[in-house]
Amino acid sequence: MTDAAPAAIEPGRQIKTLDELTPELADDVLGLLSVAARADGVQAVSEQGRLYLRHGRREGVRHFVLTVAGDLRGYAQLEGTDPVEAPAAELVVHPAHRGRGHGRALGNALLGASGKRLRMWAHGGKSAARHLAQVLGLTLFRELRQLRRPLSPLDIAEPTLPEGVTVRTFVPGQDDSAWLAVNSSAFAHHPEQGSITQR
Template sequence: MTIDVPALEPGRHIQTLDELTADQAQDVLGMLEAAAQSDGTQAVSEQGRLQLRGGRREGVRHFLLTYDGELIGYAQLEDTDPIEAPAAELVVHPSHRGRGHGRALGSALLGASGKRLRMWAHGGRSAARHLAQVLGLTLFRELRQLRRPLTAPLDIAEPVLPPGVSVRAFVPGQDDAAWLAVNAAAFAHHPEQGALTQRDLDDRKAEPWFDPKGFFLAEREGELIGFHWTKMHAAEQLGEVYVVGIRPDAQGGGLGKALTAIGLRHLAAEGAPTAMLYVDADNTAALTVYERLGFVTHEVDLMYRTES
């Protein structure tokens, strides 16, 4: 359906859809790229960008804002967490900012979520922080992006695996179910990562960056107990500690540190001059580990929410 937003700009319309056509998805991706070039960071997360394509996703809605027929804004609302409020991301084309379009999208998100909303401000930009305040949202989560150099000499100690543990590369198709189970167990406290499904995994395996050689699985007595999935961002010349997960009953023995070192050494061997990762600011244990490995904060993503 199409919703005419009662705001200061005549000619502005917001269309709410359960799925996008291929052309609509391409138009949104093009606008996201223009915004990323202007802002230096993506306004919509990797998961959000994947959810633009491939048809309907349960719990995901898309908001297309047009002005005189031209697409100039986009928002995505994901209502899949059984406990937390729906999560949102939004973007306005850099050439059309400062005219209330972001506020119109934010108001549409508040209405669609029943004024129960969480919203990301990627990169923590001042305009995004201001919009959150205008919408009556309060800050409650800080996600840090850390970086460290991978240039020689590489000051990463030789990884030491716990007794009886071996490491091999992920085999697509063969290891999917076991990995999804360990990922869910390792991130049971983390609604975004722990809830990944086979479709989510398949989406990532279909991306150009996917390389099973950089997806390391740790096994003990034939059972998967941990992993380190790395990612190469070729255009940005960045290697990413994409996700490190350890099954709860295997935590505390140094496996996470060893897997992190294995992945960093792999990224360096692949030619990445810099490594990056994301970690919650309140995860002091993980922050300490990564800081000891030479990582420092590069930028932050902020999440705001309604107080109700």
């Protein structure tokens, strides 16, 4: 365990870096995430990150717990298990204690711990997260979007296809190479999706 120096903005602020959380502290962090999710409409830490909280020590994962006078105000997680990519991080600050520099303090702790080689995930595209990224000197590298539509009622007209065009379901063993070619072309700019192979 290491302790970061308390930042001057709020007296009594402390960030502890831990390889493992006690069950009680993990419950407190999960409670913080729940409060933040209700306020923000989106989870601040991915499902994988929440699993890391619940299941004890995991090699390459560190937890940053921000307290003020012993009261939990923020949490960040640094996951450095990818042998190629920079470590990935996520963070959250309690909604009632935002705007006091806690996000910046956690972000700086993450940058310091990763040697300033960091991928930070911000779920929901919130303006506060974009502002924090800018303050920390981070730039938007990739944006993931989820498009959804209810399946019922499916009140859309049957498509009119150009002559010679037919639509059918994918046939494994027959359509693989054609699908890979189209996918590679469509996602040529994408580091993972564009490099999918038959294997």
